[in-house]
Amino acid sequence: MADLQTYGQDSGLKHTLLRGLLYLVLILFSIYYLFPLFVMITTSLKSLTEIREGSLISLPRVVTFDAWNYAWNEACVGVECSGIKTFFWNSVQMAIPAVLISTILGALNGYALTKFRFKGANIVFAMLLFGCFVPFQVVLLPMSVTLGKLGIANSTMGLVLVHVVYGLCFTTLFFRNYYVSIPDELVKAATIDGAGFFTIFWRIILPISGPIIVVSIIWQFTQIWNDFLFGASFSSGGSAPMTVALNNIVNTTTGVKQYNVDMASALLTGLPTLLVYVLAGKYFVRGLTAGSVKG
Amino acid sequence: MASLTLDKVRKTFGSVEVLKEINLAIEDGEFLVLVGPSGCGKSTLLNLIAGLETSSDGEIRIGDRVINNVHPKDRNIAMVFQSYALYPNMTVRKNITFGLEIRGVSASERDKAVDDVARLLQIENLLDRKPSQLSGGQRQRVAMGRALVRNPDIFLFDEPLSNLDAKLRVDMRTEIKKLHHRLGSTIVYVTHDQIEAMTLASRIAVMKGGILQQFDTPQHIYEKPNNMFVAGFIGSPSMNFIEAKLVDDNGKIAVTFDNNGQKVVLPLLENSPESYKSWVGKDVVFGIRPEGLTHKRTGSDKPGSQYVNFDAKVEVIEPTGADTMTVINLGGKEIVARVRPDRATNPGEMMTFSADMNQISLFDPTTELRI
Ligand SMILES: Nc1ncnc2c1ncn2[C@@H]1O[C@H](COP(=O)(O)OP(=O)(O)OP(=O)(O)O)[C@@H](O)[C@H]1O
Ligand SMILES: [Mg+2]
Numbered sequence: 001m002a003d004l005q006t007y008g009q010d011s012g013l014k015h016t017l018l019r020g021l022l023y024l025v026l027i028l029f030s031i032y033y034l035f036p037l038f039v040m041i042t043t044s045l046k047s048l049t050e051i052r053e054g055s056l057i058s059l060p061r062v063v064t065f066d067a068w069n070y071a072w073n074e075a076c077v078g079v080e081c082s083g084i085k086t087f088f089w090n091s092v093q094m095a096i097p098a099v100l101i102s103t104i105l106g107a108l109n110g111y112a113l114t115k116f117r118f119k120g121a122n123i124v125f126a127m128l129l130f131g132c133f134v135p136f137q138v139v140l141l142p143m144s145v146t147l148g149k150l151g152i153a154n155s156t157m158g159l160v161l162v163h164v165v166y167g168l169c170f171t172t173l174f175f176r177n178y179y180v181s182i183p184d185e186l187v188k189a190a191t192i193d194g195a196g197f198f199t200i201f202w203r204i205i206l207p208i209s210g211p212i213i214v215v216s217i218i219w220q221f222t223q224i225w226n227d228f229l230f231g232a233s234f235s236s237g238g239s240a241p242m243t244v245a246l247n248n249i250v251n252t253t254t255g256v257k258q259y260n261v262d263m264a265s266a267l268l269t270g271l272p273t274l275l276v277y278v279l280a281g282k283y284f285v286r287g288l289t290a291g292s293v294k295g
Numbered sequence: 296m297a298s299l300t301l302d303k304v305r306k307t308f309g310s311v312e313v314l315k316e317i318n319l320a321i322e323d324g325e326f327l328v329l330v331g332p333s334g335c336g337k338s339t340l341l342n343l344i345a346g347l348e349t350s351s352d353g354e355i356r357i358g359d360r361v362i363n364n365v366h367p368k369d370r371n372i373a374m375v376f377q378s379y380a381l382y383p384n385m386t387v388r389k390n391i392t393f394g395l396e397i398r399g400v401s402a403s404e405r406d407k408a409v410d411d412v413a414r415l416l417q418i419e420n421l422l423d424r425k426p427s428q429l430s431g432g433q434r435q436r437v438a439m440g441r442a443l444v445r446n447p448d449i450f451l452f453d454e455p456l457s458n459l460d461a462k463l464r465v466d467m468r469t470e471i472k473k474l475h476h477r478l479g480s481t482i483v484y485v486t487h488d489q490i491e492a493m494t495l496a497s498r499i500a501v502m503k504g505g506i507l508q509q510f511d512t513p514q515h516i517y518e519k520p521n522n523m524f525v526a527g528f529i530g531s532p533s534m535n536f537i538e539a540k541l542v543d544d545n546g547k548i549a550v551t552f553d554n555n556g557q558k559v560v561l562p563l564l565e566n567s568p569e570s571y572k573s574w575v576g577k578d579v580v581f582g583i584r585p586e587g588l589t590h591k592r593t594g595s596d597k598p599g600s601q602y603v604n605f606d607a608k609v610e611v612i613e614p615t616g617a618d619t620m621t622v623i624n625l626g627g628k629e630i631v632a633r634v635r636p637d638r639a640t641n642p643g644e645m646m647t648f649s650a651d652m653n654q655i656s657l658f659d660p661t662t663e664l665r666i
Contacts, residue, residue, distance in 0.1 A: 185380035188347050189441075193394035194368035203393075207384035 044263035051259050067260035075261055077248045084265050087245035094156050094241055098163035099220045106171020111205050114179040115187045131169035136229050154236045163224045171216045178212040214283035222273050242269050297358040297448040298323050304353035306339055313339050314505045326475055329485045330492040331502035337485040341451050345374050357448055373442035374451040379434045381426035388422040391440045412440045432463045452484040489529045501525045523663040532585050535630045539581035541574045550581045553626050559605045564652050580658040585631045587654035590638035591647040602649040609642050
């Protein structure tokens with residue numbers, strides 16, 4: 001504390017200059033990262049004629065939501081021309097159960113690994129950790145065989161299963177690291193109070209897991225919603241998630257290239273993850289650091 | 296309420312033996328304090344009684360019931376933890392009633408129980424707060440409330456006061472004692488504070504390295520410690536140990552030791568144990584508590600007195616108000632005497648001390664056991 005004060009007094013000018021430089025660098029980086037978004041948004045609000053005539057970075061002369069409407073309701077995905085909306089619902093139906101199931105299972109795993117240290121808990125944890133490093137591509141083939149055997153290939157349920165299995169390593173890791181800092185005595189006290197494994201989990205552990213639940217949900221939602229590889233591999237036609245549909249819209253070779261519709265579709269696809277970050281973002285950072293500081 | 300018996304209880308973690316054959320038995324309504332240095336296995340023993348750990352061997356009984364394989368919730372015990380372990384997401388009221396709720400006690404009965412306990416512990420105004428909104432002392436009370444409300448056979452306390460500041464610790468100590476008198480319940484209490492042990496216990500179990508060193512009433516442990524560890528651990532300032540020799544002094548047995556070149560001879564009392572005889576001519580450790588070593592007492596010159604005088608040079612004095620701790624040097628060891636303030640002298644001066652031969656202990660220097 002004292003150090004900071006003397007620092008402020010002794011070198012006020014230097015301090016201000018450094019601050020200024022810092023902000024300059026930050027602003028430059030912000031522009032660098034936000035520029036593509038700016039281009040996407042402006043392009044999506046222009047008409048096709050304006051795009052052809054105007055420059056890439058100009059603001060739209062006439063703001064029109066036609067492209068958005070077209071992307072949502074009419075754009076052609078493959079041969080089907082009813083917009084991206086059905087695929088949006090596919091993604092919702094895939095992401096929400098997958099996120100919730102993987103989060104709940106991760107919480108249960110973390111709880112069991114830290115508070116009910118069974119024989120071999122460390123080995124189980126090490127293997128789960130190993131799972132975090134398995135690349136997507138490696139599981140493609142075994143997974144498609146499994147889905148086929150289970151009879152849920154090319155279905156949303158199949159995709160949910162894939163994402164739950166793949167995400168479990170990460171969610172377990174999150175929850176396990178969070179729960180090691182929760183004192184064991186809490187569980188002991190509840191055990192003496194007469195609560196069993198699941199009662200303790202529901203009544204005591206889960207209610208104090210808020211920050212890490214948010215972390216898990218954001219992480220999983222981003223992964224699952226943005227996933228393309230699993231979506232493209234394990235779904236077909238009408239059951240494809242939004243990312244796959246977006247790819248099909250943008251890569252459609254027939255007719256004129258509708259940049260405004262492409263941009264609108266891409267923005268629509270990205271919107272849900274953005275929304276999750278805005279709504280829960282402040283808990284995200286808090287949750288990521290929560291495990292490291294006690295008390 | 297019930298008696299508690301531990302019969303040859305052992306506990307191993309892997310290949311490490313943390314508790315070695317512990318035998319303890321207390322009656323209904325007793326206050327047992329487990330005391331010992333850090334890592335000696337006190338918490339482990341308490342966890343065994345609670346059922347949070349399973350013993351590797353031996354039998355634990357509450358009353359006549361063997362509880363080795365009984366689930367913690369069915370042992371009818373309640374435990375207060377060192378960290379209090381209050382449920383952070385619940386209000387104080389919920390914290391206290393959680394155990395009752397799990398056991399299916401009706402809401403109206405729970406309300407009544409929580410009110411009774413809150414009145415007893417004077418936490419009525421805190422019932423709707425969360426644990427994070429409480430001070431250390433208040434949390435401690437809530438933790439006690441959670442145990443009390445269940446009305447268990449046995450209360451288990453694991454260092455419940457060690458997180459409190461010194462003043463509050465003394466206050467709460469008194470309150471726990473009062474509570475025990477009032478409820479007459481059986482209590483097992485873990486601490487590494489020997490003062491807590493002395494003031495609270497009806498019986499003390501001193502442990503070290505997983506071995507029960509002595510199990511007895513506080514007074515007996517204080518006066519007749521089984522070995523040098525117990526002697527040094529209980530009492531503050533701790534007992535002085537002087538390397539000495541037992542000799543035959545004109546037909547009487549006496550302890551003798553070196554006082555900076557001079558020989559001090561302290562004849563033992565007539566009523567000394569027979570066993571001392573066999574130690575004549577051998578080295579012993581002469582143990583005497585600071586209060587057994589005082590300024591020159593009146594009547595100490597008379598023959599047959601329990602007090603024996605000797606002179607020594609004062610090294611340091613530490614006034615505490617009530618007494619002045621006077622440090623002298625015997626055979627390179629610092630020895631503390633408890634002197635009345637008006638009889639204390641300045642460092643560097645010679646002073647006459649009286650040793651109360653009624654308050655001595657002799658130990659075997661190799662086994663460190665009491666002779
Ligand atoms: N789960 C465990 N696995 C292995 N060793 C353990 C385990 N729990 C405790 N121990 C060991 O058992 C010994 C006794 O531990 P315990 O917690 O009972 O000590 P304590 O007397 O309560 O100490 P403190 O006063 O520090 O609380 C210690 O050496 C400790 O390292
Ligand atoms: Mg302990």
